[in-house]
Amino acid sequence: MIPHSTTHHSLLGLRSTLRRLAHQLRLPVELRARLALAVSQVAAGELGAGRSVSLHVSREADPDSGRTALTVRLRTPLAPRPPSLKDLPLPAHRMPGAAAVWHLPQSAEPPPRAPVPTTGAPGVADLLEEELRAAVARADxxxxxxxxxxxxxxxxxxxxxxxxxxxxxxxxxxxxxxxxxxxxxxxxxRPPPVRVDGLEMAVHYEPAGTDAPTGGDLYDWFLLPDGRVHITLVDALGHGVTSTRSALNVTHAVRTLALEGHPLDSIVERTDEILLPFDRELMATVLLARINPSGGGLTLANGSHPPALVVREDGSTEFLDVRGRGIGYPLPGSERLLYEELAPGDLLVLYTDGLTESRRDPREGERRLQEAAGRHRHLPIEKIPGAIAADMHTVILHPDDTVALTVRRTREDSA
Missing domain, CATH: 1.20.5 (Single alpha-helices involved in coiled-coils or other helix-helix interfaces)
Structure with a gap:
């Protein structure tokens, strides 16, 4: 049976011959179906135009692997041009003297010869049904x-x-x-408020983001040996733990200098001298306040920090502005000391810029701070800083860490 050569003038005859031959060669059903479809696709144009094609089947060495392969050649001797081999169900090669060539791998043992066809041999319809069943099984x-x-x-x-x-x-x-x-x-x-007769104090801290609650805004308050209350408010550049460390260094340095008795107007400058050799990147604004609980005397020193606000008992407000430059700035230090007196019922508000610069215009923030502090001045002291911050942060365009610290001088009858 091998080699085999036939000439065909119809597509039906070509398919029938190829299916019978593939069945006799015991090709797998799916491979047989793919081969029949591929050969038919290449030959369809020629046979449809009334030109003949020839089919040649032999056993040869595969040029790619060198192993014995079943080789199927389709020749179209009368074709004006070689037929297309694109998108075939079974890929083919083009070789000299043939329109298409298929190399089908064979086992080392040659397939047994097919029995001579008898009346019981499957017909083309049987072979098609077998292929259909195989296709259905594969689909399943x-x-x-x-x-x-x-x-x-x-x-x-x-x-x-x-x-x-x-x-x-x-x-x-x-x-x-x-x-x-x-x-x-x-x-x-953050130390708790100092408890001393004549003054009541409270603080509100709000981080820029809840996922990073530390920041560079810190405060410190403590009692000096002479009975006055010292308050430090620091705003170190940046956010997070690094700025917290910077601010903590500042508060510790200020506390040490204050307790050692250094004059208030020299502490900002001396803090810069102490810390800058260890941290060249440190930049911080500082506000220092000292209050005499018995007489209400207030002294302020400032290093680039927002001014303190005093709210009088009658509701009038005044910013206590002292010029100066902060730690890490050129020529650090407070240019002078500001002296003021807090009467009974007066409220002192110290804060960082996150409270007033939450909007585009800081001057608008200061005006709104005056209104909020005046509106809430008679609340219990522990509620005043939070109430002020809530009013100020109704709209926040650029969030920042915020400290609002309040000190109110008590009336003599409540002392």
């Missing part, structure tokens, strides 16, 4: 595989979704734990 297998893969994908997606949920919950837990740890650190860094 693919559908089952698709169903299984879809189920596995759904389970995988469900597992991935559950993992994402767990990771999100874990991430949220870590953020909360991180924030709680930092808040505890902040609380440890």
């Amino acid at each position: 297998r693919l559908a089952e595989d698709h169903k299984r893969l879809k189920h596995e994908l759904a389970e995988t997606n469900s597992g991935v979704l559950a993992l994402y949920v767990q990771l999100e919950e874990r991430d949220e837990q870590l953020r909360r734990a991180h924030g709680q740890m930092l808040r505890e650190l902040e609380d440890a860094l």
Whole structure:
């Protein structure tokens, strides 16, 4: 049977011959179907135009692998041009003397000779039905595989979704734990109000972001040996733990200098001299206040910090502005000391720029601060800083860490 050569004038005859031959050569059903479709696709144009084609089947060495292969050649001797070999169900090669060539791998043992056809041999319809059954079975297998893969994908997606949920919950837990740890650190860094007759004090701190509750805005207050209350307010450049460290260095240096008895007007400059050799990047604004609880005497020194605000008992307000330059600035220090007196019922408001510069115009922020402080001046002292901050932060265009610190001189009958 091998080699085999036939000439064909019809597509039906070519397909029938090829199917019978492939069946006798015991080609797999799917390979047989693909070969019949591919050969028919190449020959269809010629046979449709009334020109003949020839089919040649032999066993030769595959030029790519060198192994014995079943070689099927289709020749179109009368074709004006070679037929296209694109998108064939079974890829073909073009070789000299043939329109298309298919090399079908064969086992080392040659296939047994097919029995002589008898009346019981399958016809073309039987072969087509066999190919159809194979195609249906393959489609069923693919559908089952698709169903299984879809189920596995759904389970995988469900597992991935559950993992994402767990990771999100874990991430949220870590953020909360991180924030709680930092808040505890902040609380440890922020001393409670000084308790002294004649004054009541409170503070409100608000970070720029809840995910990073530390910042460069710190305060310190303590009692001096002479009975006066010292207050330090610091705003170090930047955000996060680095700026907190810078601000903490400033408050510790100021406290040390104040307790050593250094004059108030020299402390900003001396703090710069002490810290800058260790931290060349440090920049911070500083406001220093000293209050005599018994007489209400107030002394202020300033290093580039927003001015203090005093709200009188009758509701009138005044900014206590002292010029100076902060730590890390050229020529640091307070240019002078400002002396003022707090009468019973007067309220002193110290703050960082996050309170007044939440809008585009700082002057608008200062005006709104005067209004808010005057409106809330009679509240219990522990509520005043938060109430002022809430009014000031109704609209925030560029959030920043905020400290609002209030001191109110008590009336003699409540002292």
